Amino acid sequence: MPTPAVILLSGGLDSATVLAIARAQGLECHCLTIDYAQRHRAELDAARNVAHSLGAASHKILPIDLRSLGGSALTDDIDVPKDRTGDQIATGIPITYVPARNLVFLAIATGYAEVLGARGIHLGVNAVDYSGYPDCRPGFIQAFEATANLATKAGVEGSKTTIHTPLMHLTKADIIRRGVELNVDYALTLSCYDPDNQARACAHCDACTLRRHGFKAANLPDPTMYQ
């Protein structure tokens, strides 16, 4: 019987790769996408297409209105920064940081894993490109895993949950190479924080910058549709 797992799927390049890796491991992948009222709504369509193309067992989109809490350019009417260098992106915490986003996402995924009887939660956090985001660091992930196992019936009864972060220490080029090996169609994914109404990427926000540089460094064609 296949082993069920929860995959946090955003519709971006990283989480698509995580899903492909989990599928290659033979896991029964239940994808969870959080609709947190992000401005870049086209992500949700991308997530649907990615889940379908990579053979997910199921895909659930769960709404939670983090916009009503405020505090981020990804949910508020604040300009998304453009044309920053990789070093600028890796340093400090940008305005696109969403307060406690990964904490909220992992908490929801923990509940979902418990309902499904899944012992693994897989997500695409990365400490190379996003070293400025506290909730993308190994220390946070380890602390969360311990907390989740104290929070749930499954955890206290001995069915420990493990948080898998297979991209944690990979460069964007490494991630892309791994995904291409696993036949991920990156044309289906959307990384951009500020796409137009045809879901075409802006090419200038932090996410586009990292993605463009990644394809270039991997020496692979970039299938992204730019504006």
Added chain:
Amino acid sequence: MPTPAVILLSGGLDSATVLAIARAQGLECHCLTIDYAQRHRAELDAARNVAHSLGAASHKILPIDLRSLGGSALTDDIDVPKDRTGDQIATGIPITYVPARNLVFLAIATGYAEVLGARGIHLGVNAVDYSGYPDCRPGFIQAFEATANLATKAGVEGSKTTIHTPLMHLTKADIIRRGVELNVDYALTLSCYDPDNQARACAHCDACTLRRHGFKAANLPDPTMYQ
């Protein structure tokens, strides 16, 4: 200038008491109620009335559809257990357990606290009556606090968040006595898991049982409207 704090307010007896305690400490109380698609919707009205009557600075109701994850009598179409003894309630994890509920609530509260610049999150968990709920225990709260401070910009920049659980080791009678001293109007609160359509309590679910015994043990009149 008053100190802002986030109060997780359910509309029940415990969290109303937590709000009264925080108000007595002079805190500027921003109440957060999670509408998790619970069957007992009258809780939300109770939370509004409690926040108003105890002088909250603000009250936000945030929807998240935990029903769509399934797995609990509080969100699914599963019968709520009735007429259990206090010992039965305190032992094991009942069907009214909602997977990872306090983990999800605290994660959202952590994001909200960061947006508000609040360093304290106050909630009414209790390890005496709910010793069977893993997410009501001190060990979970301590682990969560450490994790939250690794997850957020505020935490890594030195503005630590503290999780306050003033009811953790109190009996229900102690909680009621403390609330009555602080002029909490418990007639406004709703603890019942299975109220009727006039928001009258069933008197037989675990929450009603604990509440009725609490008023009796405190030797105080029970203002609850029963069916």
